[in-house]
Amino acid sequence: MAIELPPPPLQRGRLSHAAYTDSEVEREAKRLRDAIKQPFRWSLETCRSIAPLTLEINQLKQEKDVFLIAHSYQTPDITYGVADSVADSYALSKEARDAPQRTILFSSVRFMAETAKIVSPHKTVLHPSPDAGCSLSDAITAQDVRDIRTKYPGLPVVCYINTSAEVKAECDVCVTSSNYLRICERLPGNGIIFVPDKFMGKHLQNHLAGKKDVIIFDGECEVHAAFTGEKIRTWRKRASEAGMNLQVLSHPECDTDVLEESDFVGSSEILMEEALRLASIGKKDLMLITECGTTDRVLAESEVDLNLVGACVMCRHMKTTQLEDILQSLRDPRPDQIINLEPSVIERAGHCLDQMFSLAE
Numbered sequence: 536m537a538i539e540l541p542p543p544p545l546q547r548g549r550l551s552h553a554a555y556t557d558s559e560v561e562r563e564a565k566r567l568r569d570a571i572k573q574p575f576r577w578s579l580e581t582c583r584s585i586a587p588l589t590l591e592i593n594q595l596k597q598e599k600d601v602f603l604i605a606h607s608y609q610t611p612d613i614t615y616g617v618a619d620s621v622a623d624s625y626a627l628s629k630e631a632r633d634a635p636q637r638t639i640l641f642s643s644v645r646f647m648a649e650t651a652k653i654v655s656p657h658k659t660v661l662h663p664s665p666d667a668g669c670s671l672s673d674a675i676t677a678q679d680v681r682d683i684r685t686k687y688p689g690l691p692v693v694c695y696i697n698t699s700a701e702v703k704a705e706c707d708v709c710v711t712s713s714n715y716l717r718i719c720e721r722l723p724g725n726g727i728i729f730v731p732d733k734f735m736g737k738h739l740q741n742h743l744a745g746k747k748d749v750i751i752f753d754g755e756c757e758v759h760a761a762f763t764g765e766k767i768r769t770w771r772k773r774a775s776e777a778g779m780n781l782q783v784l785s786h787p788e789c790d791t792d793v794l795e796e797s798d799f800v801g802s803s804e805i806l807m808e809e810a811l812r813l814a815s816i817g818k819k820d821l822m823l824i825t826e827c828g829t830t831d832r833v834l835a836e837s838e839v840d841l842n843l844v845g846a847c848v849m850c851r852h853m854k855t856t857q858l859e860d861i862l863q864s865l866r867d868p869r870p871d872q873i874i875n876l877e878p879s880v881i882e883r884a885g886h887c888l889d890q891m892f893s894l895a896e
């Protein structure tokens with residue numbers, strides 16, 4: 536029983552690359568293959584084809600003093616080939632803020648690059664794929680937040696970090712998948728409005744039952760919404776018949792029935808840490824209920840062979856960015872690849888994020 540992983544991204548051949556010697560390309564190709572640790576999907580031959588791109592990107596980062604951060608859901612050629620830091624949204628927004636470089640390149644979806652700009656307004660933030668959206672962040676507008684506030688006056692509005700800068704600017708406090716339960720618990724009063732993820736909203740309603748009323752919105756992550764409790768039960772049964780003791784680890788953007796079937800729930804980083812911990816104590820039969828990027832990272836960072844079961848789901852928005860987009864935006868960014876936000880939006884959205892940083896610590 537083996538996990539079904541998507542093929543590596545195809546090179547689109549849009550850019551010619553700088554010239555490197557055969558030995559430089561070979562050395563880089565071996566570095567990529569050894570870092571990614573998936574020799575069937577990312578063979579030495581595949582790594583040779585992308586090595587000139589990663590070599591030039593890494594060279595340009597040095598020359599232009601750029602800090603390149605990538606979300607965990609980016610493809611392994613990005614996370615292990617060119618990123619200076621890889622993590623989830625919360626950790627990356629702090630790293631963007633604290634990095635000494637004046638230019639941040641954020642390889643991810645649009646709202647994350649906007650978040651980097653909000654916390655580092657004096658830095659240049661490059662976003663190679665302006666069209667890379669997110670089904671959650673696209674589910675809600677600033678006007679929606681104003682309308683819901685009018686409908687439920689006096690309640691604080693809590694937004695998930697997967698929202699645009701304009702939406703954050705209308706909200707009182709931002710949260711991530713690793714701190715939403717704790718922060719919502721700490722807010723004063725006996726009610727909150729939570730936007731836009733309806734599934735995390737439902738978990739909050741259960742978690743705060745009897746303490747706070749939670750008004751929820753109707754957004755969802757199209758990736759995590761694809762998993763069901765029924766699918767987990769089916770895989771558990773098959774695994775058990777094959778003599779396995781399956782551990783199911785899920786992301787909180789999944790529906791309640793998925794979380795009820797899971798052994799562990801956590802954000803991408805926490806899921807990865809738990810998977811590595813379980814593997815290190817001999818529990819190697821794992822099912823990761825999340826985006827394929829987390830699976831790629833677990834495979835690359837595990838010291839032991841794993842038996843990953845089931846099928847991850849790929850986010851089409853996250854996978855929009857390819858090495859060629861990064862290289863082009865480093866060489867000569869187009870205006871739409873440079874994040875620009877209204878100063879008043881930066882100020883109000885910054886307050887929403889500052890609230891999160893102070894309540895989460």
Ligand code: SF4
Nearest residue numbers: 669670756757758850
């Ligand atoms: S995985 Fe879901 S929440 Fe993350 S960017 Fe894709 S659609 Fe948005």
